[in-house]
Amino acid sequence: MYVNKKGDILDINLRFSKLFGYSLKEIKGKNINSGIIHPPDKIEEGEGLDNKAISKGYVNFETIRKKKNGTLFPVSLSGSPVIVDGKSRRIIGMFVDITERKKLKSSSRKVLRNCKRLWKIVSRLFPW
Numbered sequence: 001m002y003v004n005k006k007g008d009i010l011d012i013n014l015r016f017s018k019l020f021g022y023s024l025k026e027i028k029g030k031n032i033n034s035g036i037i038h039p040p041d042k043i044e045e046g047e048g049l050d051n052k053a054i055s056k057g058y059v060n061f062e063t064i065r066k067k068k069n070g071t072l073f074p075v076s077l078s079g080s081p082v083i084v085d086g087k088s089r090r091i092i093g094m095f096v097d098i099t100e101r102k103k104l105k106s107s108s109r110k111v112l113r114n115c116k117r118l119w120k121i122v123s124r125l126f127p128w
Contacts, residue, residue, distance in 0.1 A: 001093045002082075007032045007050055010090070019097055021068030032093075037065050039072055053079035054088045062098065074098045 002011040009027050017023055020037055030036050035048040042064060053059040059079045064072050077095045081088035 001032070001095070003032050003050075003091050003093065005054065005089065005091070007034075007047070007091075016095065019063075019095055026068075035066075037067075039064060039066050049077070049079060050091060053091050053093075054081050054121075057081060065095065074102050 001009065001013070009030055009032055011026050012022070012027060020027075022036075026098050027036065033043055033050065035043055038046050038063050045063060049061055057080065060076070062074065062076050063074045065077075066072055068107050074097070076098050077093060079091050079093040082092055083088040084090075
């Protein structure tokens, strides 16, 4: 995704289209922080991340975003400023769907909890 300093979408790639469900024609010129890909409670967060990308030079963050059909999903997003003539003029951003990673992490925690419970039971039954 490629946006100007105001957050207006200039270009997207095929991966963004597949991830969010928008074509370039549908989304070009819209403000990225208008709620088009943000749930209402994440709009301020998006604006802050844009500002951070411009001022700090890079941002990487895990959060929730919204598909065209309204589905909310976890993403890892990265953003960096595009420097022209020594000044930050645009932001280039990348979104990665981390739904499967989150599911695996949750499953791993459940397995670990069950192993700990089993170990407690075994330790009581067979004290060393």
